Amino acid sequence: MTHSNLTIEAFVKLGNFLRTFCDLIEQNTLSDHLNDKWISAFKSEAERAQHYNGWFTEENCMHAFKEWGNALTKKNLEEWLSKYDLSANSEKVVALILAGNIPLVGFHDLLCVLITGNKALVKLSSNDQKLIPLLIDYLIDVEPTLKESVTFTKEKLDYYDAVIATGSNNTARYFEYYFGKKPNIIRKNRNSVAVLRGNETEEELIALGEDIFRYFGLGCRSVSKIYIPKDYNIDTFYKAMFKHSDIINHNKYANNYDYNKAVYLMSEFKILDNGFLILKEEESFGSPIASLFFEYYTDEDSLKNKLYTNKDNLQCIVASGFTEDEIVFGNTQKPKLNDYADGIDTIKFLLNTSKN
Template sequence: MTFGTEIQILTEFGNKLNKLVEEYRNQNLSSDIQELIQKASAINPWFTPENVWYGLSYWASMLNEENLENWLDKYQKEHKSVKNVGIITAGNIPFVGVHDLICVYLSGHNASVKTSSDDPLLTKWMISILAEVDQSVAERIRFVDRLENIDAVIATGSNNSARYFEYYFGKYPNIIRKNRNSIAIVTADTTYDQLKCLADDVFLYFGLGCRSVSKLYLPEGFDLQRIFGAFYDWRYIIQHHRYASNYDYNRVVYLMSKEPILENGFFILRQNQALATPVSVVHYEYYSSNDELALIINQLRDQIQCIVGAESSLCTDDYGKAQWPSIDSYADGVDTLQFLLQL
């Protein structure tokens, strides 16, 4: 069986999202949608309207016939019994669980969805738009407070929550995702424009996504002022109260501990080997050769979501594209759709 019907439905879904994005850009949104976005931002201040619409724009651009056909061409849908898949979504960035839900929809299975308390509205809203195109979605994808009567699980969370997920759901076929971070490789040939694009990879969604770049690998002798200059267009991020609080707190902690840092009033550069960073902090590390860098990355592979840069042998995403993955990209490199089709 092919996915012809599903491709038509998801393409129409994408058309509806495109219409909403156009209304947003023309400041012609309905009051109901404006109120929904305001409520989502009030519940989770990291979900600013700008970030919500950026996330929606991404999905509007992905869900078209060409992208869907290219993605689904390698899969074969078979007649199998319908399973109930438990989905636990994260709430770090808007619409972070939508890819999993689209995969469940394509697989022909049903989903019981427990959303993060940080995202009780947006994912439900997105699926309600899909249900306008295919009325069966309202029955096939249900939002619940507790996962019961499930046959498989896809759960996304922190390293701590992953241990909880493995304890309670390890007996089911599962995909359990833990913390991952993204890195960027800068070379001596990296241009100013490329560094400006890299700033988007660092600051979009306040750096809270697993595809957000938290660590820079720089060639020995690289002038750090080039980073500050290229990132300067993002200075307005400090106007966000939670981001500013994180920046102030981290700055004081490092200064009191007499740790050497560089900062420019809206983010902190800290030389450190760790991949994970607090909000407003970017780690960096120097490398002496591509061979050394390849060895480092290979040792950290299980902690890395994507690698931004122009070095084709090492990088997965170009500068500025970390938050704009192709629709056939899977978190942690695990093929979610194939997992579901094999249930």
């Protein structure tokens, strides 16, 4: 079996494990399996994650585990990789500077580097220091040859052939200064929007709440703005959001809600408020935590042109029957393996980059 096949098989085993782990949680039978070292390790990290990062609730960590379990099947991996010639890769060291805004957000880059037969030099975000190393430890346990392929470092990055760095618009300028001479992917801020047409079912709107509130809206795939028809009844939207009202019981979210509401009121901005989500009419995309921007539209074609013009600022468009690359309500945080951040094909980049 080739190294590439061994690596793919290791990720298949990780997917199998994650699905089993999440099934045991959902069936409330996990306690019967705590003598399994990996079951015990994943349970401990999911429970402790919030101590290191207050946004990493056990529920959100479990969601990340579940979605990676769903993605990492043999069928999904083979379909994803079938359009690439992995044998064309020249082994190189790829420096990864990972984000930490949501659990396991950097794992896709790590998957891409390893699955193409390259080595990863990883600088973890200070906000996600535990979960990714846990998954790598599992992969090394089932496929020991991967031990030579991943190095975690807190030192200055040296001796690498390419860079994939994820950050804000501000850090992107820093990344471009330091890494611009190497082949690179440098990711900046992106946001996601939803387009409501006024004919959505209650189920679709409740599902949209998942896109808004999952990970507290901290992901680039989180919906931070909605576009609504001029005559839209906003009560219809707010009624569907009520299913997610428990989010206000999370201390950090509640603090942000209180702070942003106070700022808006002191600035005499006109806002709508239901006790856990503030709606503010605003042209920009990136709303603060516990806030959601909205904008009225009168013509769908004009809105399509507007969103196309801003495509470099957008990660996802959630809608039903609006545009061909839309995402179904409730699915932004269930990305497929070929849903590349910023629309840049990471595998293609890695295969087309030669060792320096």
